[in-house]
Amino acid sequence: MQAYRAAIFHLLDDPARGGESAHAFHPDGLLIVDRGHVIAAGDHATLAPTLGDTPVETLPGRLITPGFIDLHIHFPQTDCIAAHGGQLLEWLETHVFPAEAAFADPAHAAEAAGFFIAELLRNGTTTALVFGSSHKTSAEALFAEALARNMRLIAGKVLMDRHAPAALTDTVESGRRDTLDLIADWAGKGRLGYAVTPRFVVTSSEAQLAMAAEVLAAHPEIWMQTHLAENTAELARVAELYPAAADYLNIFERFGLVGPRSVFAHCIHLDAPAFERMATAGAAAAFCPTSNLFLGSGLFDLKTALSEGVKVGVGTDIGAGTSFSIPHTLGEAYKVGQLRGETLDPFQAFYLATLGGARALGLEDRIGNLAPAKEADFLVLDLAATPLLARRMTAARTLADRLFALTILADDRVVERTYLAGVLHHARGAVPP
Amino acid sequence: MQAYRAAIFHLLDDPARGGESAHAFHPDGLLIVDRGHVIAAGDHATLAPTLGDTPVETLPGRLITPGFIDLHIHFPQTDCIAAHGGQLLEWLETHVFPAEAAFADPAHAAEAAGFFIAELLRNGTTTALVFGSSHKTSAEALFAEALARNMRLIAGKVLMDRHAPAALTDTVESGRRDTLDLIADWAGKGRLGYAVTPRFVVTSSEAQLAMAAEVLAAHPEIWMQTHLAENTAELARVAELYPAAADYLNIFERFGLVGPRSVFAHCIHLDAPAFERMATAGAAAAFCPTSNLFLGSGLFDLKTALSEGVKVGVGTDIGAGTSFSIPHTLGEAYKVGQLRGETLDPFQAFYLATLGGARALGLEDRIGNLAPAKEADFLVLDLAATPLLARRMTAARTLADRLFALTILADDRVVERTYLAGVLHHARGAVPP
Numbered sequence: 049m050q051a052y053r054a055a056i057f058h059l060l061d062d063p064a065r066g067g068e069s070a071h072a073f074h075p076d077g078l079l080i081v082d083r084g085h086v087i088a089a090g091d092h093a094t095l096a097p098t099l100g101d102t103p104v105e106t107l108p109g110r111l112i113t114p115g116f117i118d119l120h121i122h123f124p125q126t127d128c129i130a131a132h133g134g135q136l137l138e139w140l141e142t143h144v145f146p147a148e149a150a151f152a153d154p155a156h157a158a159e160a161a162g163f164f165i166a167e168l169l170r171n172g173t174t175t176a177l178v179f180g181s182s183h184k185t186s187a188e189a190l191f192a193e194a195l196a197r198n199m200r201l202i203a204g205k206v207l208m209d210r211h212a213p214a215a216l217t218d219t220v221e222s223g224r225r226d227t228l229d230l231i232a233d234w235a236g237k238g239r240l241g242y243a244v245t246p247r248f249v250v251t252s253s254e255a256q257l258a259m260a261a262e263v264l265a266a267h268p269e270i271w272m273q274t275h276l277a278e279n280t281a282e283l284a285r286v287a288e289l290y291p292a293a294a295d296y297l298n299i300f301e302r303f304g305l306v307g308p309r310s311v312f313a314h315c316i317h318l319d320a321p322a323f324e325r326m327a328t329a330g331a332a333a334a335f336c337p338t339s340n341l342f343l344g345s346g347l348f349d350l351k352t353a354l355s356e357g358v359k360v361g362v363g364t365d366i367g368a369g370t371s372f373s374i375p376h377t378l379g380e381a382y383k384v385g386q387l388r389g390e391t392l393d394p395f396q397a398f399y400l401a402t403l404g405g406a407r408a409l410g411l412e413d414r415i416g417n418l419a420p421a422k423e424a425d426f427l428v429l430d431l432a433a434t435p436l437l438a439r440r441m442t443a444a445r446t447l448a449d450r451l452f453a454l455t456i457l458a459d460d461r462v463v464e465r466t467y468l469a470g471v472l473h474h475a476r477g478a479v480p481p
Numbered sequence: 482m483q484a485y486r487a488a489i490f491h492l493l494d495d496p497a498r499g500g501e502s503a504h505a506f507h508p509d510g511l512l513i514v515d516r517g518h519v520i521a522a523g524d525h526a527t528l529a530p531t532l533g534d535t536p537v538e539t540l541p542g543r544l545i546t547p548g549f550i551d552l553h554i555h556f557p558q559t560d561c562i563a564a565h566g567g568q569l570l571e572w573l574e575t576h577v578f579p580a581e582a583a584f585a586d587p588a589h590a591a592e593a594a595g596f597f598i599a600e601l602l603r604n605g606t607t608t609a610l611v612f613g614s615s616h617k618t619s620a621e622a623l624f625a626e627a628l629a630r631n632m633r634l635i636a637g638k639v640l641m642d643r644h645a646p647a648a649l650t651d652t653v654e655s656g657r658r659d660t661l662d663l664i665a666d667w668a669g670k671g672r673l674g675y676a677v678t679p680r681f682v683v684t685s686s687e688a689q690l691a692m693a694a695e696v697l698a699a700h701p702e703i704w705m706q707t708h709l710a711e712n713t714a715e716l717a718r719v720a721e722l723y724p725a726a727a728d729y730l731n732i733f734e735r736f737g738l739v740g741p742r743s744v745f746a747h748c749i750h751l752d753a754p755a756f757e758r759m760a761t762a763g764a765a766a767a768f769c770p771t772s773n774l775f776l777g778s779g780l781f782d783l784k785t786a787l788s789e790g791v792k793v794g795v796g797t798d799i800g801a802g803t804s805f806s807i808p809h810t811l812g813e814a815y816k817v818g819q820l821r822g823e824t825l826d827p828f829q830a831f832y833l834a835t836l837g838g839a840r841a842l843g844l845e846d847r848i849g850n851l852a853p854a855k856e857a858d859f860l861v862l863d864l865a866a867t868p869l870l871a872r873r874m875t876a877a878r879t880l881a882d883r884l885f886a887l888t889i890l891a892d893d894r895v896v897e898r899t900y901l902a903g904v905l906h907h908a909r910g911a912v913p914p
Contacts, residue, residue, distance in 0.1 A: 127876040129869070130812075130889035133824050167869060341774075342889075344819030370812065370889050372869065379563075379803065386777030391566050434893070436562070436600060436805065443560040456563035456775075456803050459892055460867070 049082040050470070051099055054107040054428065056089050057447070058114050058417040059403040063395040064354060071395050073447050078104070079112050081424040084198075084469035089418035107428055110464065113398075114417050115174025115425035116374035117405030120273070120313040120334035120363025123164050123190050123203070124148045124157075124181040129367040135343050136279035136368075144367065148206075149215040151181035157189035165193045169474035171372040172463040174425035175405070175415055177273055177311055177334070177363075178203035179245055182216050184226040191234040198238055198469050200415060200423065202271055204245030205230060209256045212247075220255045227263055235270055239423070239469070243271035243311075248278075249299050250285050261304040271309045271409065276300070276333075278314035279345045297322045306331050311408060313363060314339075316346040320356055323349075327357035332408035335400070337380040339365035347384050350392070361405030374401045375458035382455065394452040424470035429454075433461040433476075482515040483903070484532055487540040487861065489522050490880070491547050491850040492836040496828040497787060504828050506880050511537070512545050514857040517631075517902035522851035540861055543897065546831075547850050548607025548858035549807035550838030553706070553746040553767035553796025556597050556623050556636070557581045557590075557614040562800040568776050569712035569801075577800065581639075582648040584614035590622035598626045602907035604805040605896040607858035608838070608848055610706055610744055610767070610796075611636035612678055615649050617659040624667040631671055631902050633848060633856065635704055637678030638663060642689045645680075653688045660696055668703055672856070672902070676704035676744075681711075682732050683718050694737040704742045704842065709733070709766075711747035712778045730755045739764050744841060746796060747772075749779040753789055756782075760790035765841035768833065770813040772798035780817050783825065794838030807834045808891035815888065827885040857903035862887075866894035866909075 056077030061070040078095040080087040080102065088095055089112075096104075124147060131143035151157045168176055180186035180203055187205040194201040207223045208216060218226065227244060235242040244260045246252040252260070264272050277283060277296045286296055293299045297318065300306045308330030315323075315333040326333065335348045353360050362377050363369070371377065378397040385392040406416025414423050431450065432438035437457050444450045454462065466474035489510030494503040511528040513520040513535065521528055522545075557580060564576035584590045601609055613619035613636055620638040627634040640656045641649060651659065660677060668675040677693045679685040685693070697705050710716060710729045719729055726732045730751065733739045741763030748756075748766040759766065768781045786793050795810050796802070804810065811830040818825040839849025847856050864883065865871035870890050877883045887895065899907035 127872065130873060130886040132815075132827065132882065132885040135819065135822070163868070163872060170868070341816040342819060344816070344822060346820075382565075383774040383777070386568065386775060387779075389568070389777060394565060435596070435603070439560065439596060440563060449565065452565040453563040 049080065049087070049102040051081070051102050051104040052079045052107060052112060052428070053077070053092055053104055054110040054112045056112045056418065057451070058089065059395070059399045060417060060419070062404065063393060063399055070399070077112065079418060079426065081470045084424055084471070086418050086420055086422045086424050088420055109432065111429040111431055113427050113429060114402045114415070115427055115466065116172050116401050117361060117409070117416065118168070118173045118176040118364050118374060119311060119332070119361035119405050119408055120336055121176050121366050121369070122179040123161065124151045124186055125367025126160060126164050126167070130370060131367065135281060136345060137281050137285070139343060139368065145213050145216055147367070148181040149213065151186040152183045152215070154185045154189065157183070157185045158192070161189040161193040164190070165197065165199065166474070167372045169466045170460045170463065171374065172427045172429070172466055173372065173374055174466065174468055175200045176202070177243060177271070177409065179273065180205045182206040182208045182218050184230060187230050187234070191240055195238045195240060197473050198471065200239035200411070200425065202241035202243050202409070204243040204273065207244070207246040207256055207260060208251040209253050211251050220253065220259050223256055224259050224263065231267055231270060235267070241269070241271060243273040246274050248275040248282070250282065250289065257303045257305065264309065265304065271311065272305055273311045273313070274300070274305070276312035276315050277317040279343065280317065283317055295322055297325060301325070308410060313365065314345065314348070315353065316340060316348050318349070320352050323353050323356035323358050330359070332359040332361065334361055334363040334408070335381060336363040336365035336369055337384045338370040338377055339368035340384065341380065342370050343368050347388050349388070350381070350385065351390050359404070359408040360400055361408040362400045371459070373459055375455050375462065379455035379458070394448050394455065397455055398451060424467060426467050427463055428465040429462050430464040430476070431462060437462065482513065482520070482535040484514070484535050484537040485512045485540060485545060485861070486510070486525055486537055487543040487545045489545045489851065490884070491522065492828070492832045493850060493852070495837065496826060496832055503832070510545065512851060512859065514903045517857055517904070519851050519853055519855045519857050521853055542865065544862040544864055546860050546862060547835045547848070548860055548899065549605050549834050550794060550842070550849065551601070551606045551609040551797050551807060552744060552765070552794035552838050552841055553769055554609050554799050554802070555612040556594065557584045557619055558800030559593060559597050559600070563803060564800065568714065569778060570714050570718070572776060572801065578646050578649055580800075581614040582646065584619040585616045585648070587618045587622065590616070590618045591625070594622040594626040597623070598630065598632065599907070600805045602899045603893045603896065604807065605860045605862070605899055606805065606807055607899065607901055608633045608844075609635070610676060610704070610842065612706065613638045615639040615641045615651050617663060620663050620667070624673055628671045628673060630906050631904065633672035633844070633858065635674035635676050635842065637676040637706065640677070640679040640689055640693055641684040642686050644684050653686065653692050656689055657692050657696065664700055664703060668700070674702075674704060676706040679707050681708040681715070683715065683722065690736045690738065697742065698737065704744065705738055706744045706746070707733070707738070709745035709748050710750040712776065713750065716750055728755055730758060734758070741843060746798065747778065747781070748786065749773060749781050751782070753785050756786050756789035756791050763792070765792040765794065767794055767796040767841070768814060769796040769798035769802055770817045771803040771810055772801035773817065774813060775803050776801050780821050782821070783814070783818065784823050792837070792841040793833055794841040795833045804892070806892055808888050808895065811888040812891070827881050827888065830888055831884060857900060859900050860896055861898040862895050863897040863909070864895065870895065
């Protein structure tokens with residue numbers, strides 16, 4: 049048993065429904081952790097008498113929050129972050145496919161996986177839903193690194209059997225075999241999960257989408273992740289491939305891929321009825337603002353998605369995204385809202401990055417906040433990590449002001465420590481092992 | 482005399498006109514500086530024989546560039562950076578005017594000026610065109626701090642005699658008197674310059690705009706800075722105030738405020754004929770992408786502005802802007818271009834931030850690159866300042882790739898040293914005096 053005394057902030061519900069009572073803030077708080085789980089989080093004055101001889105570490109001026117959840121990110125695209133030129137389809141051909149081809153090599157995949165997980169932890173991300181490359185090796189390397197840290201991470205090898213370079217394509221059968229092997233070898237091991245991962249409908253044949261749906265139906269413990277309605281040129285190609293589909297979402301519906309374990313990245317060019325169908329099916333959307341701006345894909349309609357009841361989380365979408373930092377991603381989400389004339393509330397933003405992301409994954413009983421019995425994935429944040437942040441926090445009058453300034457001005461430096469299941473796995477400035 | 486051996490990159494001309502020959506890159510370069518000016522910048526192999534007994538500091542793995550030029554920034558808005566909610570007019574009322582009111586106090590202004598200049602230097606900005614508040618004290622405090630560092634900085638007290646809180650308004654006469662006093666006291670002292678600074682046409686009466694034009698005409702050594710066509714609600718108010726004006730720019734034209742010493746921030750909602758008139762008059766535009774996204778103002782049409790021949794630089798526009806970093810601002814400029822379906826070239830981006838900004842100010846004979854006899858305002862950049870940057874630079878194949886990744890991934894950490902007129906004024910990690 050271990051206790052940490054600092055300010056504590058977390059979400060208990062969706063602020064759009066719960067209002068003020070949807071968040072808890074304890075200026076002088078205490079977090080009590082035992083065997084990887086939260087025992088309690090609340091006011092120090094209330095909880096201190098329950099401590100007995102439990103050691104307490106006092107962290108003056110620090111803020112404890114739940115770890116962040118990155119709902120969409122590509123592990124093999126770490127090295128093509130910030131690659132110049134082109135919108136989605138051109139960018140994939142020019143930058144992404146060559147970078148992903150290198151992940152056929154297990155040694156390269158292993159080295160990159162170590163770097164990738166370290167970057168997640170450096171930025172305070174404790175759970176991510178991750179695309180591999182089409183190579184089984186990529187998912188294996190990533191799972192091995194996450195398992196070594198007891199990280200709650202969900203990933204899958206990409207399914208892609210057409211309209212891509214030969215070095216990257218699988219087949220219906222090889223995709224099925226690799227997917228089933230990976231599920232058998234990794235799903236449920238430690239805190240790992242598997243997601244069946246058809247890249248998007250352009251690069252998977254109808255037979256492969258049907259196979260993905262079969263695997264998903266046969267394994268109730270796994271997820272499905274893909275891309276949906278990201279870019280207008282992509283929409284045009286999809287319409288050519290599926291002229292009879294009522295809309296883009298309908299293609300996934302026809303294959304039985306829209307359900308409560310499905311996460312669709314982007315969802316930019318969807319109308320309200322499509323969001324309503326997603327909500328009815330229990331499917332989730334991953335909002336990736338830095339990516340959507342970087343590729344010029346468009347402005348996600350968060351307001352409609354939420355009002356239709358869609359579960360929404362945020363994703364960095366590395367490598368089209370431009371930062372591993374979820375707080376920074378929330379600041380960019382605010383900018384997307386501003387361009388739409390809509391203002392993203394800071395409590396809503398932190399909900400999307402924590403409890404909202406957990407709900408999108410159906411993992412709200414395990415992660416997403418610091419409620420008793422949750423897994424102790426938490427952060428110690430230093431809101432004075434840079435001179436500008438320190439000054440801005442002094443000028444801020446309210447908790448909402450401070451949280452918002454954090455999203456606009458934060459980078460990896462604000463994350464002083466990252467804990468996974470109660471164990472310290474990143475400390476700012478520490479020399480990596 | 483002092484020499485620095487490192488890679489060197491700078492712009493010699495506008496890449497849109499000069500193509501490949503518009504930039505110079507010396508992988509093993511030498512920069513020779515004497516008494517605040519550049520003696521030479523070129524290949525080490527060529528210049529080393531000329532050195533004699535000049536001391537050489539070798540900076541392995543570092544990149545020397547000219548200092549960055551921030552063409553639009555508000556000094557008294559440092560403490561309202563990252564303030565939540567609202568587009569331009571509401572944001573001004575809620576956040577900016579209260580923050581600016583505090584600058585009537587000389588002690589507050591002096592303290593804030595020290596912080597502000599330190600942030601500029603921490604981010605590698607060596608010249609800025611700066612708005613004060615409407616208080617003479619704000620400009621005095623800023624000039625004093627810049628003069629103490631021999632910085633080439635241009636600033637002015639805001640003129641604002643209507644449609645603003647009483648604590649912030651001046652009058653035609655007090656605005657004239659303060660402006661003339663500031664010009665007499667500071668313009669031309671060290672490397673300081675003065676800019677007559679009507680905030681925008683909503684908050685200056687016709688009589689005050691006429692006064693501003695008189696002062697500008699009477700002082701050929703000074704500049705004029707203001708805001709133009711930033712936000713649609715602002716446009717509607719301006720149209721109410723000036724129903725007879727042909728367009729927004731035409732209001733400034735009628736007062737004689739559009740000329741070669743005029744810098745207009747934003748210029749978002751302008752058409753090609755307006756840009757053509759600006760170009761003909763020799764006026765410049767300041768492109769402020771982080772601000773334009775943060776306030777949801779819109780997407781600057783850089784392509785048309787450049788093709789019409791307008792001089793363009795970039796501005797952070799703190800406090801609506803979200804970062805003091807000009808490299809980061811260039812990355813956000815790329816995103817604005819992507820949303821417009823236009824791709825900003827990295828050489829063009831660095832031109833806007835250095836020589837382009839100097840030309841916008843008519844200072845290309847003094848600053849903007851490292852040509853012989855220029856003032857020695859330069860930076861030592863560490864492109865491996867973060868683990869992600871270090872890894873990305875290794876993967877990059879070309880200079881353009883590295884420069885572009887720098888704009889997307891950079892923050893203040895890449896600036897290892899900032900020199901003003903040959904003197905070191907910022908070193909990363911050093912404890913401030």
